[in-house]
Amino acid sequence: MKATAYDPLTAGPLTISYGRRRILDGVTVGPLPPGSITALLGSNGSGKSTLLGALAGLKASDGAISLGDIALGTLALPERARYCAYMPQTLPPPIRMQTLETVLVAMRTDHSSRRSNHIAHALKILSDLGIASLAHRYLDELSGGQRQLAGLAQALARSPRVLLLDEPLSALDLRHQFEVMDVLRGETASRGMITVIVLHDLGVALRRADQAMLLADGHVVSAGPVSEVVTPEHLRRAFGVEARIEISSDGRPMLLVDGVA
Amino acid sequence: MDGDSDDVTNASCFPKASPGTSISDASRPAAPSPDIETALGAYRSLQRRRIVVLLTLLALLGVTFVINLALGPARLGVDDIFRALLGQGDAGAQTIIWRLRLPYAVMAVLTGLALGLAGAEMQTILDNPLASPFTLGLSAAAAFGASLAIILDWRLPFPFLSGEGAVAANAFLFAIGASLALDAVARLRGSASNTVVMFGIALVFTFQACVALLQFVASEDALQDLIFWTMGSVTRATWPKIGALLLACAIVSPFSLRSAWALTALRLGEDRAASMGVDVRRVRLASLMRISILAAIAVAFSGTIGFVGLVAPHIARRLVGEDHRAYLPTAALSGCLIMSGATIAARNLVPGQVLPVGIVTALVGIPFFLGVVLRRPAT
Numbered sequence: 001m002k003a004t005a006y007d008p009l010t011a012g013p014l015t016i017s018y019g020r021r022r023i024l025d026g027v028t029v030g031p032l033p034p035g036s037i038t039a040l041l042g043s044n045g046s047g048k049s050t051l052l053g054a055l056a057g058l059k060a061s062d063g064a065i066s067l068g069d070i071a072l073g074t075l076a077l078p079e080r081a082r083y084c085a086y087m088p089q090t091l092p093p094p095i096r097m098q099t100l101e102t103v104l105v106a107m108r109t110d111h112s113s114r115r116s117n118h119i120a121h122a123l124k125i126l127s128d129l130g131i132a133s134l135a136h137r138y139l140d141e142l143s144g145g146q147r148q149l150a151g152l153a154q155a156l157a158r159s160p161r162v163l164l165l166d167e168p169l170s171a172l173d174l175r176h177q178f179e180v181m182d183v184l185r186g187e188t189a190s191r192g193m194i195t196v197i198v199l200h201d202l203g204v205a206l207r208r209a210d211q212a213m214l215l216a217d218g219h220v221v222s223a224g225p226v227s228e229v230v231t232p233e234h235l236r237r238a239f240g241v242e243a244r245i246e247i248s249s250d251g252r253p254m255l256l257v258d259g260v261a
Numbered sequence: 262m263d264g265d266s267d268d269v270t271n272a273s274c275f276p277k278a279s280p281g282t283s284i285s286d287a288s289r290p291a292a293p294s295p296d297i298e299t300a301l302g303a304y305r306s307l308q309r310r311r312i313v314v315l316l317t318l319l320a321l322l323g324v325t326f327v328i329n330l331a332l333g334p335a336r337l338g339v340d341d342i343f344r345a346l347l348g349q350g351d352a353g354a355q356t357i358i359w360r361l362r363l364p365y366a367v368m369a370v371l372t373g374l375a376l377g378l379a380g381a382e383m384q385t386i387l388d389n390p391l392a393s394p395f396t397l398g399l400s401a402a403a404a405f406g407a408s409l410a411i412i413l414d415w416r417l418p419f420p421f422l423s424g425e426g427a428v429a430a431n432a433f434l435f436a437i438g439a440s441l442a443l444d445a446v447a448r449l450r451g452s453a454s455n456t457v458v459m460f461g462i463a464l465v466f467t468f469q470a471c472v473a474l475l476q477f478v479a480s481e482d483a484l485q486d487l488i489f490w491t492m493g494s495v496t497r498a499t500w501p502k503i504g505a506l507l508l509a510c511a512i513v514s515p516f517s518l519r520s521a522w523a524l525t526a527l528r529l530g531e532d533r534a535a536s537m538g539v540d541v542r543r544v545r546l547a548s549l550m551r552i553s554i555l556a557a558i559a560v561a562f563s564g565t566i567g568f569v570g571l572v573a574p575h576i577a578r579r580l581v582g583e584d585h586r587a588y589l590p591t592a593a594l595s596g597c598l599i600m601s602g603a604t605i606a607a608r609n610l611v612p613g614q615v616l617p618v619g620i621v622t623a624l625v626g627i628p629f630f631l632g633v634v635l636r637r638p639a640t
Contacts, residue, residue, distance in 0.1 A: 056536050081538030088532040093388075095528050096582045100304065105525050105584070106537060119304060120297045136303045138582070154529065158537070 007068025008033050009162055009194045014054055014063040016047075023050045024061070025218040032211065034161070034192040037184065039205035039226060042215035043239050048198045049089060049166050051215065055196065056086035056164050067161060067194075085160035089167045089198070092151040094140035099131065099150045102139065106154035125157045128183050130176075144171040152180065156187060163188070163195045169204065177201075181208040202255050206230055206245075214238050227253060236261045311587040314580050318594040322370070325601040329366040330358060332609050368498035368562070369604040369618065370597045371506045373569055375559035377596020378510075378517060379552040380570030381577060381589055385524050386548045388531075389458050393570035394556035397443060397457075398464025399436045400565040403557065404491050405468040405475075406435030407564070411487045412479040428490065429502070433561035439464055440553030447545060493564035493619025495604060502562045509558045513551045514593070520544060521585035528583050568623040569596045572630045599626045 012028030024047045032038050040048045053059040057072065057080050065073040072080055092102070103122040126132045131149050139147055148171040155163060168184075169177040181204060188195045199205045205212055205226060212229035214221040216238040222229045230253075235243045240261045248254040330342045335357050337345070344350035345358040380393040387397075394400055409415040410431040446460045472491075476484055523544045526534040535541050556570065577592035603622040608615050 053532070056532075058532055058535050077535065077540055078538035081536060084536065086532065086536035088530060088536075090530060090532070092529055092533070096578045097525075097528070097584060098307065098582070100300065101307075101582070101584060102529055105522070105529065106533075108522065108526075108537065115304075116297070116301055119301050123297055123300050135300055136307075151530075151533070154533065164536075 006034060007070070007161075009055075009065075009067050009196075011055060011065040011073075012063045014051070014061045014065075016050055016054060016059055016061050023047050023218050024054070027051060027215070027218070027220055028063075029055065029213065029223075032194050032196065034194050035189050036210040037188055037195045037197060037208065039209035039212040040196060040198045040215065041202065041205060041212055041229070041238070042221075046215040046238070047218040048215055051213075052086070052164050052166050052196060052198055053088075055162070056084055058086065072162075081158075083160060084162045084164060085155040085158045086164040087151055087155040087166060087168060089170065091144050091171060092139060092147045092154070094142070094147065096138055096140055098136050098138055099126065099142070099153070100135040102150060103153050103157045107157050122153070122157050125153045128187070129153050129156075130179065145173065145176060148172060149176070149180070159191070161193060163193050165195070165197045167198050167200065169199070169201065177204065184208075202230055202235075206253050206255060230255065307582075311581045311584075311591075315587070315590060315594065318591065318598055322594060322598050322601060325598065325605060326366055326370065329369070329601060329605050329608070330362045332605060333357070333362060334613060364498040364500060364503060365495050365604055365608070366601070367503050368495040368506070369600040371503065371510060372495060372559045372563045372566065373573070373596035373598065373600030374510055374514075374593045375506060375555040375596075376566065376570040376600075377573035377577075378514060378589060378593040379556040379559075380572075380596070381574040381592035382517060382524065382548045383552050383570070384574045385527060385585070386545045387457055388527075389455075390575065391571070392458060392461070393567075393574075394436075394552065394560065395565065395567035395570055396465065397461025398439050398468060399553070399556045400560050400567065401465045401468035401472070402439035403432035403436040403560040404565050405471045406431035406433070407490050407561075408472050408475045408479075408487050409435075411490060412475045412483045429561040433557050435468075436557035436560050437553055439468075440549060440557065444546065444549045444553070447549060448542075489617065490564050491619075492617030493566040493622070494607075494615070494617045495563050495600075496615050497562065506558055506562060509554055513555055514589075516547070517551055517589055518586070520548065521589060524548070524585040524589075525583065528585075564617070564619060566600070566619045566622055568626045569599050572626055573599060576630065599629065602626075602629075 008031035010030040013026040014024050015022065015026055016024040027047070029051070040052060042048045050059060054061040055065060057077065064071060067083055070083070072083060100119070100122055103125065104118060107118060107122065123132060123135060126135050129149050129152060131146065131153065134142060134146060134150070139150060142150065148168065152165070152168055155165065169180060172180060184195060184197070185208060187193065197209070199209070209226045211224060212226040213223040214229050214234050221238045222234045230245065232243050232245065235241055242258045242261050244256045244258065245253050246256055327339065327342070331337055331339060337354055337357065341350060341354050342358060345354045348355065376394060383392040383394065383397070384390055407428045410428040415431070442464065443457055443461055447457050476487065479487065523534070523539045526537050526539045527541065527544065531541055573592045573596040576595040577588050581587040581591045599622060600618070603618050603625040606621045606625050607618040610616055610621065
């Protein structure tokens with residue numbers, strides 16, 4: 001069984017409860033095609049992060065998760081780690097390790113025979129993310145945003161088929177947010193990755209994602225192409241806000257929020 | 262077969278996203294991006310530096326070990342020592358070396374190794390820089406076990422052991438019990454390592470209260486024995502004890518080193534490690550078992566020696582960073598070195614008397630600790 005670049009990611013229906021509280025209730029995902037970015041949207045506590053964790057195999061769920069013919073849900077963690085890379089919302093802790101080292105640890109590659117290949121690979125990722133100059137600095141000397149970029153490099157360096165990112169932009173300044181999204185677009189397309197990103201910024205989702213899933217209270221409000229998901233009607237239901245989608249002067253959609261519904 | 266290794270080999274040939282997408286690191290505009298040769302060189306020199314640190318610590322340990330053998334009321338030269346070690350020369354010198362100084366010196370090194378390694382793993386799996394066998398109640402539990410034997414003559418599980426053996430056995434049982442309790446809490450609460458730390462602190466206070474209670478009802482002689490025990494000492498070293506501790510270290514440390522990658526991954530964050538394929542629960546439990554064995558045996562034989570398990574990991578982190586392939590051995594060696602130095606001080610600070618080593622570990626370790634930890638990080 002071998003994942004090809006054409007295998008889509010499908011999951012569900014997934015139901016996850018903590019105690020008596022249902023976090024996810026029969027959520028189905030996909031099929032998400034390779035080379036696409038899917039934004040997971042929704043208000044706080046809507047189940048976005050839980051869904052992402054379930055896709056990563058970190059949360060026990062009852063539904064099937066598969067990548068083409070491969071039943072990801074039944075794979076042991078080390079096996080599964082070969083297909084999925086997950087970046088949690090929490091920033092990488094400020095530990096006493098150099099950025100490059102942590103990327104190598106994430107790649108779990110230390111066969112000295114191919115060390116220079118691995119270092120070249122890690123360095124390439126770091127320079128794509130614009131942090132090659134931080135390669136030999138310790139994480140405990142970096143800012144939160146720089147550590148977030150280092151965490152992203154750790155996930156990307158594993159060359160996953162499925163890249164799962166929980167709010168990868170939360171600690172980044174405006175410029176880096178857009179630059180990271182551009183890098184993700186490029187890498188997703190060139191590697192044929194299936195990228196799923198939890199996003200708070202609907203504007204970024206509108207402009208940079210292909211598809212979206214909008215969650216509210218553990219249910220899917222809407223899923224599909226991003227322009228069909230992010231609509232005034234759906235936003236009212238998911239966030240309780242009055243919003244408009246206008247076409248900006250460059251011809252792209254933009255979101256205007258007028259107030260609480 | 263589409264694993265990481267395949268992807269990694271042809272990594273350098275996948276196309277760059279697009280020429281314009283690279284992020285300029287706005288915060289450090291002048292820093293040039295290292296090319297692959299520079300990066301490889303820097304990585305190699307980092308590894309080399311770690312080996313140099315380890316060798317330096319080893320050399321220092323050798324020096325303190327010989328000083329430990331040389332210093333004492335009976336003046337012995339280095340040549341006397343080596344002759345005695347080889348079983349030649351003066352019979353008196355041989356007795357002094359083999360019966361007194363060598364057991365102390367070896368016991369000190371092994372105790373330091375066990376506590377240093379246990380503390381290093383503990384701080385990693387509990388993700389807390391204050392974790393150590395001492396701060397999380399293993400030592401306090403051992404002290405309570407010892408006090409039961411010393412004061413109440415309670416030696417139920419091992420009726421055939423007498424005196425000191427019963428004290429050590431009791432201490433060991435209680436230390437293992439405390440770590441099993443920590444382990445149970447870790448299992449119940451899953452990943453919440455803060456809960457484990459809180460529970461450990463609760464254990465410290467509980468057992469300290471119990472010991473105080475026993476001290477209150479103890480006879481004067483028993484009280485003196487207990488206080489001496491709790492101060493920690495390697496003068497109780499005997500070759501069978503050394504054998505047991507050596508065996509524990511020899512069995513446990515290879516497993517520690519084998520988990521080095523998983524433990525390093527754990528430092529990157531628990532969820533991150535899990536998504537890299539680390540079975541976090543299993544790694545944590547296995548590590549806790551190793552910690553229990555090392556710390557319980559060390560504490561049972563040498564009493565409560567608090568400082569080493571807490572400080573050795575911090576020294577190691579500063580010296581070599583947190584790649585556990587280097588961090589674990591460095592923490593173990595730092596532990597050895599502190600204990601070895603402390604033993605020298607304990608045996609020579611007051612002429613004609615051997616101070617309890619637990620008193621001097623902190624005094625000897627503090628300058629070392631401050632020197633390493635308070636030093637401004639090199640940038």
